[in-house]
Amino acid sequence: xxxxxxxxxxxxxxxxxxxxxxxxxxxxxxxxxxxxxxxxxxxxxxxxxxxxxxxxxxxxxxxxxxxxxxxxxxxxxxxxxxxxxxxxxxxxxxxxxxxxxxxxxxxxxxxxxxxxxxxxxxxxxxxxxxxxxxxxxxxxxxxxxxxxxxxxxxxxxxxxxxxxxxxxxxxxxxxxxxxxxxxxxxxxxxxxxxxxxxxxxxxxxxxxxxxxxxxxxxxxxxxxxxxxxxxxxxxxxxxxxxxxxxxxxx
Amino acid sequence: xxxxxxxxxxxxxxxxxxxxxxxxxxxxxxxxxxxxxxxxxxxxxxxxxxxxxxxxxxxxxxxxxxxxxxxxxxxxxxxxxxxxxxxxxxxxxxxxxxxxxxxxxxxxxxxxxxxxxxxxxxxxxxxxxxxxxxxxxxxxxxxxxxxxxxxxxxxxxxxxxxxxxxxxxxxxxxxxxxxxxxxxxxxxxxxxxxxxxxxxxxxxxxxxxxxxxxxxxxxxxxxxxxxxxxxxxxxxxxxxxxxxxxxxxxxxxxxxxxxxxxxxxxxxxxxxxxxxxxxxxxxxxxxxxxxxxxxxxxxxxxxxxxxxxxxxxxxxxxxxxxxxxxxxxxxxxxxxxxxxxxxxxxxxxxxxxxxxxxxxxxxxxxxxxxxxxxxxxxxxxxxxxxxxxxxxxxxxxxxxxxxxxxxxxxxxxxxxxxxxxxxxxxxxxxxxxxxxxxxxxxxxxxxxxxxxxxxxxxxxxxxxxxxxxxxxxxxxxxxxxxxxxxxxxxxxxxxxxxxxxxxxxxxxxxxxxxxxxxxxxxxxxxxxxxxxxxxxxxxxxxxxxxxxxxxxxxxxxxxxxxxxxxxxxxxxxxxxxxxxx
Numbered sequence: 001x002x003x004x005x006x007x008x009x010x011x012x013x014x015x016x017x018x019x020x021x022x023x024x025x026x027x028x029x030x031x032x033x034x035x036x037x038x039x040x041x042x043x044x045x046x047x048x049x050x051x052x053x054x055x056x057x058x059x060x061x062x063x064x065x066x067x068x069x070x071x072x073x074x075x076x077x078x079x080x081x082x083x084x085x086x087x088x089x090x091x092x093x094x095x096x097x098x099x100x101x102x103x104x105x106x107x108x109x110x111x112x113x114x115x116x117x118x119x120x121x122x123x124x125x126x127x128x129x130x131x132x133x134x135x136x137x138x139x140x141x142x143x144x145x146x147x148x149x150x151x152x153x154x155x156x157x158x159x160x161x162x163x164x165x166x167x168x169x170x171x172x173x174x175x176x177x178x179x180x181x182x183x184x185x186x187x188x189x190x191x192x193x194x195x196x197x198x199x200x201x202x203x204x205x206x207x208x209x210x211x212x213x214x215x216x217x218x219x220x221x222x223x224x225x226x227x228x229x230x231x232x233x234x235x236x237x238x239x240x241x242x243x244x245x246x247x248x249x250x
Numbered sequence: 251x252x253x254x255x256x257x258x259x260x261x262x263x264x265x266x267x268x269x270x271x272x273x274x275x276x277x278x279x280x281x282x283x284x285x286x287x288x289x290x291x292x293x294x295x296x297x298x299x300x301x302x303x304x305x306x307x308x309x310x311x312x313x314x315x316x317x318x319x320x321x322x323x324x325x326x327x328x329x330x331x332x333x334x335x336x337x338x339x340x341x342x343x344x345x346x347x348x349x350x351x352x353x354x355x356x357x358x359x360x361x362x363x364x365x366x367x368x369x370x371x372x373x374x375x376x377x378x379x380x381x382x383x384x385x386x387x388x389x390x391x392x393x394x395x396x397x398x399x400x401x402x403x404x405x406x407x408x409x410x411x412x413x414x415x416x417x418x419x420x421x422x423x424x425x426x427x428x429x430x431x432x433x434x435x436x437x438x439x440x441x442x443x444x445x446x447x448x449x450x451x452x453x454x455x456x457x458x459x460x461x462x463x464x465x466x467x468x469x470x471x472x473x474x475x476x477x478x479x480x481x482x483x484x485x486x487x488x489x490x491x492x493x494x495x496x497x498x499x500x501x502x503x504x505x506x507x508x509x510x511x512x513x514x515x516x517x518x519x520x521x522x523x524x525x526x527x528x529x530x531x532x533x534x535x536x537x538x539x540x541x542x543x544x545x546x547x548x549x550x551x552x553x554x555x556x557x558x559x560x561x562x563x564x565x566x567x568x569x570x571x572x573x574x575x576x577x578x579x580x581x582x583x584x585x586x587x588x589x590x591x592x593x594x595x596x597x598x599x600x601x602x603x604x605x606x607x608x609x610x611x612x613x614x615x616x617x618x619x620x621x622x623x624x625x626x627x628x629x630x631x632x633x634x635x636x637x638x639x640x641x642x643x644x645x646x647x648x649x650x651x652x653x654x655x656x657x658x659x660x661x662x663x664x665x666x667x668x669x670x671x672x673x674x675x676x677x678x679x680x681x682x683x684x685x686x687x688x689x690x691x692x693x694x695x696x697x698x699x700x701x702x703x704x705x706x707x708x709x710x711x712x713x714x715x716x717x718x719x720x721x722x723x724x725x726x727x728x729x730x731x732x733x734x735x736x737x738x739x740x741x742x743x744x745x746x747x748x749x750x751x752x753x754x755x756x757x758x759x760x761x762x763x764x765x766x767x768x769x770x771x772x773x774x775x776x777x778x779x780x781x782x783x784x785x786x787x788x789x790x791x792x793x794x795x796x797x798x799x800x801x802x803x804x805x806x807x808x809x810x811x812x813x814x815x816x817x818x819x820x821x822x823x824x825x826x827x828x829x830x831x
Contacts, residue, residue: 033676040672059679067672074669091682097670104669132685136695143698147705180686200399200526200559201426205458207399207526210564234580236561 033064040067045075062092069101078109078215079190083246086188090248093124109215114233120186123179131179135172142169187220189230189245196244198236202227209238220247270296272353274362276338277436278449280390280405282370283343286439288315289336291362294329296355302334303351309369310346311339340369383443384473385410387418389465389505391454397513399528399559400620401453401590406467406505409438409445412474412496418450419469421507424462425454431587453588455559459514465507473499519625521616528618529558535613535630543638544605552596552613554628555585560592563615570611574601605639720767727764731757731827735820742816750816751805754823758798765830775799791829794822 036051052068069084085102092098106113116124123131142165149155149162191212199206202224218230218240227239277288289312291302304312315335322329340346346367353360370390385408392403402425406418420427433448454464474496515528531554538549554563561582568575579597586592600610612631619626685691715721734757741750763770766781775796782792798819 034674037672037674055676055679060682061677061679063673063675063677064679070669070672097673101669128684128686132691136685136691140695140698143702147698147702150702150705150709180684183684200455200561201457203457205398206426207457207528207559208564209525209561235582236580 036067036071040071040074043074045071049075060087060091062088062095062098065091066095066098066101069098069105073101073105073108077192078105078111079192080246081105082109082215082217083190083192083248086190086248089124090183091127091129093127105215109213111213111215111217112233114188114217114219116186119178120182123175123182126175126179128176128179128183131172131176135169135176138165138169138172142166188248189218189220189228190248191216191218191240191244192246193244196240198230198238198240199227200238202229202239206239210236212240212244218245270294270355270357270360272296272351272360272362274348274351274365276348276365276367277438278405278407278434278447279366280368280370280388280407281340281438282388283340284440286337286339287367288436289338289348289365291334291336291351291353293332293334293353293355293360295331296357296360297332298353298355300354302353304336305349307346307348309340309342309344310348310367311341313337313339338367340367343369343371345369383411384475385413385415385471385501385503387467387469387503387505389420389467389508391464391508391510394509395511395513396456397528397618397620398456398459398515399526399618401455401529401558402464402510403588403590404452404454404464406450406452408433408448408450408469408471409440410448410471410473411443411445413498414472415448416470418467420452420465420467422454422464424458424460424512425456425464428453428455428589451588453590456510456512459512462510462512463507464510466504468502468504471501471503473501475499515618516623516625521625521627523614524616524618524625525564527559527563527615528620529556529560530619530621531556531558531560531563531615531617531628533613533615533628533630537610537633537635540634541636541638542602544602547599547601548610548635550596550598550600550610550613552598552630554594554596554615555592557591558617560594563594563617565596565598565613565615568598568600568611568613570600572603572607573610574603575599602635602637605637607635607637609633610635723764727760730760735823738816738820738823742813742820745813745816747816748805750819751802754798754819755802757823758795758802758826761827761830762795775803788829791826794826798822798826 032051032055036048036055039045039048039051048071049068052064052071056064056068065084065088069081069088072078072084073081082102082105085098085105088095088098089102102113126134142162145162145165149159191214193212194214196212198209198212200209201207212232216232218232221229221231221237223229223242224239226242228242228245229237230240230245231237271294273292273294275290275292281287289304301314306312313336315337317332317334320331320333322331338348346369348365348367350361350364353362368390387409388405388407390405390407392405396402404420406420408415408418417430430450430452433450436447436449438445438447456462476496515526533552533554535550535552538551542548552565554560554565565578565580575598578599581595581597582592583594584592610631610633612629615628616625617628618624681688715725734753738750738753738757741753759770759773762768762773762778762782765785766778768781778795779792782795801819
């Protein structure tokens with residue numbers, strides 16, 4: 001059978017094209033990453049930002065977000081830089097370079113980070129994915145061992161192991177829940193424009209409360225249309241246009 | 251002991267040193283014509299020489315409704331209060347001022363504060379939607395004209411004879427509404443009915459100009475209605491009152507929307523740095539020191555107070571030449587539950603950078619005053635400042651300031667001159683969605699759970715089997731029968747009649763033992779006839795059984811039969827098994 005016969009084997013051709021696309025795509029991504037790095041090295045920061053952003057549509061990594069943050073920083077966009085460092089930290093919370101650059105960006109922007117609680121410090125030792133995997137493995141092992149014990153009652157002499165594994169799983173589950181709450185509950189944003197106006201209400205006509213500077217960190221309280229309800233580190237709350245802030249969820 | 255006396259003496263001294271004052275209070279600030287409103291004068295920690303008397307106010311009828319005494323002890327304070335109650339009924343609409351009342355006592359003359367009472371039309375359809383015997387609500391905005399950003403106090407009064415209620419739902423398009431503080435409770439008489447009145451207060455701040463509507467306001471209530479109210483007994487039933495039953499009737503009551511004309515803030519004369527603050531405010535400011543050395547910080551404390559949108563009052567970060575300034579620390583405090591009045595303090599740190607500075611420039615904050623309908627500017631300063639030259643070189647100063655700034659962020663880590671450079675490996679580009687949001691994760695996660703459920707089911711089956719000997723025997727007999735039938739077929743092929751009959755007898759005994767629930771050993775044709783009859787086994791089957799047993803017995807003496815005969819036995823055996831089942 002001739003597989004190159006287009007009339008009879010259309011599906012084969014489609015399969016080959018899809019297969020080649022899959023094979024080629026990673027090379028295309030790595031090329032773009034290298035190109036983006038090249039832009040950065042040559043000081044073409046807007047082009048680097050564009051390239052990293054294009055690449056991020058295929059997937060994210062902490063290194064990609066770190067580089068994107070660096071590009072924004074070099075382009076003088078402190079808020080966007082910090083937002084990308086925070087996004088990178090959600091993926092790699094212990095990465096020393098990201099932590100260092102975030103601190104440096106705050107220093108350069110002359111803004112204070114909003115302090116995090118002890119509970120957040122504890123849960124952010126690991127990323128949400130790490131907590132989930134560890135808890136999932138521990139929980140699965142616990143269930144399987146219980147299943148084996150049910151089938152073979154003679155193993156019940158070593159019940160202490162079940163207790164240890166059960167306690168460990170419970171603690172890990174607690175931390176995982178706290179991590180999920182922190183991930184989805186602790187919404188933060190950074191001002192991306194100097195002089196952006198925070199208003200008393202979510203409409204343009206609302207009176208002005210105060211102005212922000214690029215790189216100011218906020219806690220996001222809610223959203224209404226084109227406006228985001230924010231609270232600053234000193235407790236002042238108001239509404240700011242979405243165009244003037246960058247959110248921190250990856 | 252001496253210490254105990256000392257403590258008691260100090261406590262008594264503290265208790266006796268409580269403040270004396272007279273306080274007037276109105277149950278509600280807005281009432282309808284003909285409706286009574288409670289007015290009280292509380293005399294705290296003093297005894298009046300005579301009953302306080304209220305002046306005659308045209309349009310208001312004031313009557314005395316008794317007095318009461320209360321005593322409160324707590325927080326190191328003793329408050330003895332004598333309260334005189336009055337009932338005020340308005341004859342016509344308007345805003346009345348109840349003047350302060352002077353009360354003479356042995357310790358001096360006390361005077362209450364004056365209060366304002368607003369009286370609206372009794373049957374106005376605008377402020378009342380449903381005049382019911384049981385419940386109705388009123389929506390009363392304090393004004394019908396306002397400027398954009400000017401706070402409008404809103405009062406929602408719920409009149410309820412008996413029942414429960416939910417929080418009011420107020421529609422206010424074009425307004426920002428503040429949260430309701432705890433509602434105030436009072437009582438009111440209307441006709442012959444006594445109502446519990448709950449007064450909800452809030453503040454609406456218009457965010458745009460135009461003819462806006464505030465309302466309607468809706469409330470879900472559950473009325474408690476006496477069941478026998480409509481069916482009074484024609485006889486004089488002495489137990490009627492005792493046996494009264496109440497029925498819960500859910501209802502939705504509503505008050506109509508009110509028109510509010512919102513005017514835009516005038517553009518004429520608007521100061522450049524005006525940021526939308528509307529109200530009446532005052533400002534005070536002071537500098538921590540007025541003589542410093544170059545590089546030393548000066549803290550300016552600015553205190554803003556007043557009535558209005560105090561949160562909109564903002565002190566912009568000063569951009570004065572020759573001064574380095576930082577973000578101010580801001581503290582806000584509301585001084586009334588509605589947040590209409592408040593206090594806002596700014597702590598602004600500035601650092602003079604050279605000794606030529608002679609003064610701290612004046613501080614100016616503009617706002618719009620709706621009463622005078624004009625813009626005003628709060629101003630303080632300039633403050634004379636003496637700046638002494640520094641003995642240290644500039645570079646050292648700058649370094650020390652930079653280190654102070656960054657101490658919180660860097661936690662004493664070495665200072666970086668630039669960001670750390672980019673990474674040249676992308677890492678694994680993947681889906682950043684957390685696993686907990688992916689269905690595949692939960693599908694995978696369900697495998698160990700399913701395994702556990704499977705083991706539980708298996709365990710249950712095992713237990714069931716272990717605790718049921720009959721079932722166990724049944725399975726055992728089925729296995730033996732299955733194996734033996736196969737074996738019998740082989741024995742026929744090999745024409746081994748003796749072995750065939752031995753196996754046949756075994757199967758028959760096992761089957762019969764199971765059926766009759768007796769041990770299979772020792773079963774003979776004669777011993778089973780009666781039990782099989784009792785079990786209603788057909789005579790035909792019993793006859794076949796007898797034939798097979800006889801054949802087995804005969805085979806032990808002369809086991810030579812043709813394969814055809816043996817095959818017949820097999821079919822007989824299968825029929826017997828089927829019938830026994």
